[in-house]
Amino acid sequence: MAEPTFDRVTLDTGVLLGARNREFLAAADLGYYRGHWSVWMAAEFARVRTEWIAMRASRELASRADVKARLERSRDNVNGEVAALARVLTLVDYNSAADADLDRLRDGDDRPIMWTAIAVGVPGTLVTDNRRDFPPGEVRDGILILGSVVFLDALYRAFPDAPAAIDTYLGRERSG
Amino acid sequence: MAMAVQPSTVYRLAELEREMAAARRTAEAEAIREALAALTRPARGWLSTGQAAERLGVSVPTVKDWVRRGTLEGHPVGSRWRVSSASVDKVLDVRGLLAGMEDEGYPTEEEIQALTLRVRRQMGSERAHRVG
Numbered sequence: 001m002a003e004p005t006f007d008r009v010t011l012d013t014g015v016l017l018g019a020r021n022r023e024f025l026a027a028a029d030l031g032y033y034r035g036h037w038s039v040w041m042a043a044e045f046a047r048v049r050t051e052w053i054a055m056r057a058s059r060e061l062a063s064r065a066d067v068k069a070r071l072e073r074s075r076d077n078v079n080g081e082v083a084a085l086a087r088v089l090t091l092v093d094y095n096s097a098a099d100a101d102l103d104r105l106r107d108g109d110d111r112p113i114m115w116t117a118i119a120v121g122v123p124g125t126l127v128t129d130n131r132r133d134f135p136p137g138e139v140r141d142g143i144l145i146l147g148s149v150v151f152l153d154a155l156y157r158a159f160p161d162a163p164a165a166i167d168t169y170l171g172r173e174r175s176g
Numbered sequence: 177m178a179m180a181v182q183p184s185t186v187y188r189l190a191e192l193e194r195e196m197a198a199a200r201r202t203a204e205a206e207a208i209r210e211a212l213a214a215l216t217r218p219a220r221g222w223l224s225t226g227q228a229a230e231r232l233g234v235s236v237p238t239v240k241d242w243v244r245r246g247t248l249e250g251h252p253v254g255s256r257w258r259v260s261s262a263s264v265d266k267v268l269d270v271r272g273l274l275a276g277m278e279d280e281g282y283p284t285e286e287e288i289q290a291l292t293l294r295v296r297r298q299m300g301s302e303r304a305h306r307v308g
Contacts, residue, residue: 014292019282022274029270031245040299047295052283055291077276084273087266109300129285130292169247171233171271 002144004125004154006033010117012128013044015148016085017052023152024127026169029088032155032162036120038094040112042082049078092119110134117143127151181215181222183249183260189215190251209254216251216258225250228259232267242267 011024016037028035053074057067097118110133117126122142128134134145146154156162189212196205216222223231225239228248232239239259243250247267249260283291 014288017283017288017292018285021282022278025270025274029247029267030242031247044292044295044299047299048283048288048291051291051295052287053280055287056281074280077280080273081277084270087270109296130289165241168234168238169267169271170274 002139004033004144004146004151005123006125006155006158008036008121008124009033009151010036010113010120010124010126010143011041011089012113012126012130012134013041013048014129015127016041016045017048018129018148020148020152022170023166024148025085025088026166027152027155027162030162030165030169032159032165035089036092036116037085037089038092038112038116038119040094041116042085042091045085046078046082049081050074053078092116094119114141114143125151181220183251183263186212186216186222186251186253186258190253193254212253212258216253221261222258223261223264225257225259228264231264 009028015021015024024035027033050071054067054071057070057074061067061070094112094116097115110130113128113130114126114134117124118141123139123144124142125144125146126134127146127148129147131147134140136145136147136150138145189208193205193208193212196202196208225236228250229236229239234242239248239250240257242248243257243259247263249263250257252258
């Protein structure tokens, strides 16, 4: 499998929403790789995170007033999360690559993700767990597609000091 | 609080101080060093490596490593390093928000896939509507 380019990495929204996002952001801020995103992804992150919080609240809370109160609190949290991502990731204009022909993507709504990766630069790496449109391990339009676990494994192989540095950054003790 | 000095200004002055010292213009180098020391006091938005380390809960060597990596903004002022207070705040903000996110929890992989698909459809149709 081709090795990722650590200076031109695009993170799909799903990766930013997942439980290992702390590792991704800490590693980017520590300079182990350069992470990128676009306005599209920022908007998508905010919407998905808000919908998930609403979904969970309606599952856990009985009264509409409680659900509403939690959503009010969460709005500030989500805004803060987007601001934190913006401090670490580099924003690119995906419209600059919007002339790339991506009709082969099964889901046309995934095109802004690939446009973002192309706008970051070729050869580049797209980290995504959306296997439906982005087959892991393949190179499309000069972009190597990797799942989040595989990308982090490659990063830690390339920089063996990274896991300990990330733990220090996150202020957590390292076990074992 | 006194106005914070821009990191780029500190960087240029530090460069100038090194150039003066290399050219053996000792008086000029000393004057720039004195000005830099005054401009990079905590009240002006700059911290010593020890102060930065304390705020971040890490060691001084870690602070120096983070400056080298670009995670923190810092410059040598004479024989000491000064670290931008704003860059320390940035790391604390990011760390705090990520911890908050962890406290609130994460969607499962299946939830992410399902919600992303739905939101992406909405955004796709909104974009098509705007373009059309």
